[in-house]
Amino acid sequence: MDLHYGYIKASKWNIQTIMNLSSDDWNIKGTSGLFGKVYMTPKGAPGFKATDVNGIEQSKCYLAYYFTKQNYTIPTYELETDGC
Structure with a gap:
């Protein structure tokens, strides 16, 4: 688990691992870089x-x-x- 000032670093792997999100229910898309965003969208969205x-x-x-x-x-x- 990568940390940034004691917080979980924004990466697809970190978020998916710590939150234990199923790929059947959630799409997780990460952008690169320290200031990149990680997007989580529910299956019905x-x-x-x-x-x-x-x-x-x-x-x-x-x-x-x-x-x-x-x-x-x-x-x-x-x-x-x-839009949900």
Whole structure:
């Protein structure tokens, strides 16, 4: 498990492992880099089968976990439910 200032580093593997999310129920898409986002979409969501970040964001139904450059020591959670 990779940590960043004591918090789970935002990566697909870390999130899937610590949260024990089933790939049958959840799609997890990670972007690279220290400030990359990890997107989690539930199976019933429009963005579940999205193959890229733009498709997930356009679905407006996801949970994202990431660090920002402005506050890189505390993680940010972004929950978008308008499209669910």
